[in-house]
Amino acid sequence: MTTEHIVVVGGGMVAHRFTEALRARDTAGRYSVEVLAEEPRAPYDRVALTSYFQLKSPDELQLGDPALWHDPLVTLHRDTRATGVDRDRRIVRVDGGREVAYDHLVLATGSYAWAPPTPGADLPGVFMYRTVDDVAALRGWVEERRAALGRPVRGAVIGGGLLGLEAAGALQSLGAVSTVIQFADRLMNLQVDEGGGEALKRLIERMGVTVRCNTATQEIRAGKDGHVGSLLFADGGEQLVDVVVFATGVRPRDELGATAGLEIGARGGVVVDDTCLTADPAVSAIGEVACIQGACLGLIAPGNTMAEIAVDRLLGGSSTFPGADMATKLKLLGVDVASFGDAFATTPGALEMVYADPVNGVYKKLVLTDDATTLLGGVLVGDASAYASLRPMVGAALPGDPAAWILPEGSVEKGEIELPDSAGVCSCNNVSAGAIRDAVNHDGCHDLGAVKACTKAGTSCGSCLPLVKKIMGTELEKSGIEVSNALCEHFALSRTQLFNAIKVAEVTTFSEVIERFGTGRGCDICKPTVGSILASLYNAHVLGDDRAALQDTNDRVMANMQKDGTYSVVPRVPGGEILPEHLILIGQIAQDYGLYTKITGGQRIDLFGARLEQLPSIWKRLVDAGMESGHAYGKSLRTVKSCVGSTWCRYGVQDSVGMAIALELRYRGLRSPHKLKLGVSGCARECAEARGKDVGVIATDKGWNVYVGGNGGFTPVHAQLLVEDVPDDQVFQVIDRYLMYYIRTADRLQRTAPWQQEHEGGLDRIREIVVEDSLGLGAELDAHMARHIDSYEDEWKAVLNDPVRLQQFTSFVNAPDQADPTLAYVEQRGQRRPATPEERAGGAVLIAPSTLEVRS
Amino acid sequence: MTAVPATASSTATVVCAYDRLTPELGVAALVGGEQVAIFRLADGSVHAVQNLDPFSGASVMSRGITGSRGDVPTIASPIYKQVFSLLDGTCLVTMDKSPKDGQAPDLVVYPVTLDNGQVIIDLAGSE
Numbered sequence A: 001m002t003t004e005h006i007v008v009v010g011g012g013m014v015a016h017r018f019t020e021a022l023r024a025r026d027t028a029g030r031y032s033v034e035v036l037a038e039e040p041r042a043p044y045d046r047v048a049l050t051s052y053f054q055l056k057s058p059d060e061l062q063l064g065d066p067a068l069w070h071d072p073l074v075t076l077h078r079d080t081r082a083t084g085v086d087r088d089r090r091i092v093r094v095d096g097g098r099e100v101a102y103d104h105l106v107l108a109t110g111s112y113a114w115a116p117p118t119p120g121a122d123l124p125g126v127f128m129y130r131t132v133d134d135v136a137a138l139r140g141w142v143e144e145r146r147a148a149l150g151r152p153v154r155g156a157v158i159g160g161g162l163l164g165l166e167a168a169g170a171l172q173s174l175g176a177v178s179t180v181i182q183f184a185d186r187l188m189n190l191q192v193d194e195g196g197g198e199a200l201k202r203l204i205e206r207m208g209v210t211v212r213c214n215t216a217t218q219e220i221r222a223g224k225d226g227h228v229g230s231l232l233f234a235d236g237g238e239q240l241v242d243v244v245v246f247a248t249g250v251r252p253r254d255e256l257g258a259t260a261g262l263e264i265g266a267r268g269g270v271v272v273d274d275t276c277l278t279a280d281p282a283v284s285a286i287g288e289v290a291c292i293q294g295a296c297l298g299l300i301a302p303g304n305t306m307a308e309i310a311v312d313r314l315l316g317g318s319s320t321f322p323g324a325d326m327a328t329k330l331k332l333l334g335v336d337v338a339s340f341g342d343a344f345a346t347t348p349g350a351l352e353m354v355y356a357d358p359v360n361g362v363y364k365k366l367v368l369t370d371d372a373t374t375l376l377g378g379v380l381v382g383d384a385s386a387y388a389s390l391r392p393m394v395g396a397a398l399p400g401d402p403a404a405w406i407l408p409e410g411s412v413e414k415g416e417i418e419l420p421d422s423a424g425v426c427s428c429n430n431v432s433a434g435a436i437r438d439a440v441n442h443d444g445c446h447d448l449g450a451v452k453a454c455t456k457a458g459t460s461c462g463s464c465l466p467l468v469k470k471i472m473g474t475e476l477e478k479s480g481i482e483v484s485n486a487l488c489e490h491f492a493l494s495r496t497q498l499f500n501a502i503k504v505a506e507v508t509t510f511s512e513v514i515e516r517f518g519t520g521r522g523c524d525i526c527k528p529t530v531g532s533i534l535a536s537l538y539n540a541h542v543l544g545d546d547r548a549a550l551q552d553t554n555d556r557v558m559a560n561m562q563k564d565g566t567y568s569v570v571p572r573v574p575g576g577e578i579l580p581e582h583l584i585l586i587g588q589i590a591q592d593y594g595l596y597t598k599i600t601g602g603q604r605i606d607l608f609g610a611r612l613e614q615l616p617s618i619w620k621r622l623v624d625a626g627m628e629s630g631h632a633y634g635k636s637l638r639t640v641k642s643c644v645g646s647t648w649c650r651y652g653v654q655d656s657v658g659m660a661i662a663l664e665l666r667y668r669g670l671r672s673p674h675k676l677k678l679g680v681s682g683c684a685r686e687c688a689e690a691r692g693k694d695v696g697v698i699a700t701d702k703g704w705n706v707y708v709g710g711n712g713g714f715t716p717v718h719a720q721l722l723v724e725d726v727p728d729d730q731v732f733q734v735i736d737r738y739l740m741y742y743i744r745t746a747d748r749l750q751r752t753a754p755w756q757q758e759h760e761g762g763l764d765r766i767r768e769i770v771v772e773d774s775l776g777l778g779a780e781l782d783a784h785m786a787r788h789i790d791s792y793e794d795e796w797k798a799v800l801n802d803p804v805r806l807q808q809f810t811s812f813v814n815a816p817d818q819a820d821p822t823l824a825y826v827e828q829r830g831q832r833r834p835a836t837p838e839e840r841a842g843g844a845v846l847i848a849p850s851t852l853e854v855r856s
Numbered sequence B: 001m002t003a004v005p006a007t008a009s010s011t012a013t014v015v016c017a018y019d020r021l022t023p024e025l026g027v028a029a030l031v032g033g034e035q036v037a038i039f040r041l042a043d044g045s046v047h048a049v050q051n052l053d054p055f056s057g058a059s060v061m062s063r064g065i066t067g068s069r070g071d072v073p074t075i076a077s078p079i080y081k082q083v084f085s086l087l088d089g090t091c092l093v094t095m096d097k098s099p100k101d102g103q104a105p106d107l108v109v110y111p112v113t114l115d116n117g118q119v120i121i122d123l124a125g126s127e
Helices: A013-025 A046-054 A066-070 A132-149 A162-173 A194-206 A255-259 A300-314 A387-393 A433-441 A448-455 A465-478 A495-505 A510-517 A526-538 A553-557 A580-593 A612-624 A656-667 A728-745 A752-758 A762-770 A778-791 A795-800 A837-841
Strands: A004-009 A031-036 A074-077 A082-086 A091-094 A099-101 A104-107 A111-113 A154-158 A177-181 A210-212 A217-222 A228-233 A238-240 A243-246 A250-252 A270-272 A283-285 A290-292 A328-332 A335-341 A351-357 A362-368 A375-381 A424-426 A567-569 A596-599 A605-610 A637-642 A676-681 A695-699 A704-708 A720-726 A825-828 A831-834 B012-017 B027-031 B034-040 B046-050 B065-069 B072-076 B083-085 B091-093 B112-115 B118-122
Touching: A004 A013, A004 A099, A013 A031, A013 A066, A013 A300, A046 A132, A046 A162, A066 A074, A082 A255, A132 A162, A132 A243, A154 A162, A162 A177, A162 A243, A162 A328, A194 A210, A194 A335, A194 A351, A194 A362, A194 A375, A228 A243, A270 A283, A290 A300, A335 A387, A375 A387, A387 A424, A387 A465, A424 A433, A424 A465, A433 A448, A433 A465, A448 A465, A465 A752, A495 A510, A495 A526, A495 A728, A510 A526, A526 B065, A567 A612, A580 A596, A580 A605, A580 A612, A596 A831, A605 A612, A612 A795, A637 A656, A656 A676, A656 A695, A656 A728, A695 A728, A704 A728, A720 A728, A720 A762, A728 A752, A728 A762, A728 A778, A752 A762, B012 B027, B034 B118, B046 B112, B065 B083
Parallel strands: A004 A031, A004 A104, A031 A074, A104 A283, A154 A177, A154 A243, A177 A210, A270 A290, A637 A676, A676 A695
Antiparallel strands: A082 A091, A091 A099, A111 A250, A217 A228, A228 A238, A328 A335, A335 A375, A351 A362, A362 A375, A567 A605, A596 A605, A695 A704, A704 A720, A825 A831, B012 B118, B027 B034, B034 B046, B065 B072, B072 B083, B083 B091, B112 B118
């Protein structure tokens, strides 16, 4: 088969999705793809544009795996604008006159930001809000004006839709004061009704943004310096401004299609059929430029759907556009807004059921059929936690009293919902409830990981995961497959259940735990789990009573076992701040014992190659000098990484090292379902990479922002904002509660990121519990953490003082002075490392284990 | 525990006192140049297997976690977590890995005798 060549005009998110999906599905290599991108960079996440202000580089907005652009069948041209299409010759002309031939052309040119013709719109200081370059220019301007004016910059955003509120948020985060000028009678008039608009306005004004509705901007006037200076409104009002952002909507970039003679919709856009084809079978259009079923759609979800359909059709499939789901859920300036289905109750006879609480800034509306049973749509402002459950129910009957979905939690019992097969569950990847049921019933996917891998549900934003989990559970139950949360063959309970059982029964030894709640002798799965739970609950020494035999490999000797059975030793260096004499001591120990040294990712020093019997004498030297265990071996707090902060840094706004040390000393030794890493940055530049941690604390001018649920490793996740601008004591309280709640409810070996994603109601629900104390658990969590802090002791020091526990640190019970004779090392770059089997066999120069005396 | 008289073989070695063993915690011993991992279980029985972990090549089995699969007492490797029977050394869980070159997946089991409060290992009786 010869390769056919596809040319994609446009380098946005939909172009990326098309290319990614084509390369994933065209395994035979039938097509090659050439992407012509006008912007100087690969496709990026435009939806997340506003987060650019919290990022260090535009690269962080990157979409998907960058390896896509190195695929031999994919060519990406940046900085390349298409100027014309010759459909007879199947040629695209690009800037500079070059011609690119195609077998199939995909128009994915997207939209441009549209501004109403306004005198003065070309003045310096007037911006659009569409591309990374727009946003970068805006940021540069605001920073420069603030320096020049020596006062906060006055900003105005023209347009009070979704993008306008994003832009207002961006101005706020740049330290500008902002006013939103809205022509319509309410904010987000395309998504929310009058009541929702009112609630939204109140909430946004609480964030310090001024809102002017029913206001037309007549003219933008220059100030004395020739820059933008003021806005003149149609009602005669005037407002002083230093920067103006237009967010008045987008228009499809359909000029290529128009000049090529393709049909253009009444309101613009290249007309396509339900398979995304134009009247020319060699030309498709997808995304915002396509006029499909009579309209151009400015959301990413239908754009991605179109990309998938175009790919499917090219590969001989038969999918068609199912109609756009214009449902939206977003967080603007910290305010939840969601709108779905028939939000404006345009269906004849539709009933509206409304709950509004102006004090708490909540507005919720359900639109129902005239018999008040079938859900048609809704609007949620201030609290959109019901969105994930309700959106897929549009068109289906709501069980029980519909009011339960909008009244405060617990006031009316909610009915159990059973989604119809056609209901969309994951809108990012267009996965229906039926597809998830199929995966469970026919493809043998019996756990969340398998369902995710098979259907792709929940693999993008993850907000639907609790729902996916629930559907999977129901299906498994129906087919008689027991949904086993059992820890292992010895415990039928899940970790969470076992945690509560042990806590209530107040048992403290493994023998009691297995006698009361389990069977058999235990194993390498349940023993460490019980060991960890006992440590979390009582914080007694991990090697005390019968607990030594419970601990996993590393906890058992409080060091990290390496591949040859020796250990690495990591003393605690709180916040990465270290005394010169401690540095010297570490170096001295490494020299004396012949240990390999390496700086860790957590800002401390790892000493490799210590034998079991050498550990106590190494610890003794560290402990005598005032150092202690760094718990590098534990499913517990590891490190709190920090930047140098305001004490030295020219840019720091808070003492990040001081905060990191306080946090590390507070949570040291805290046993948890998995390891915990924290980070503290002294300003928004985020040099400590705190958002890649389980808890990240980032300094602001007013205090600290606390982010939670970040993760490096195999599945990197950025931590999400939990609370903003809080003082030190609140930082401690909110992290105390978050960590304790995680420790009590997470599965075995579940990091905070997946725990948070799969938690019912997600981060919003967790915030209610740990910040707003909605379950009344706060005091108990606080007391539990206080107990942990009070009972902390250094594990190394405790063992050094206990001759019985020290017995465990011998090489051979009948030859305690003899080192393991099978150890062998070679020298590399001036240090030792374990010899490979080839080196052992091939006569390399081997170094026997060092013979330094083992007890001091 | 295998009921072999303490004097049955000249290769039998006294390793340590029974009281030196902590229930469910292993120790290593050097017996005639071989490394042996010895475990006293909660029921009082004592078991001995090779200390060499066939899947990592490190001598670490004495530092693994004891447990059970069904009625079989087990030991799990502390390195890659393979599980072995303490009764006959069979590898019960391979964790989808193969042993190192030249190693059998199962552990060698050594007979253990208790005599006058002493733990005795007999290399010749290995299986």
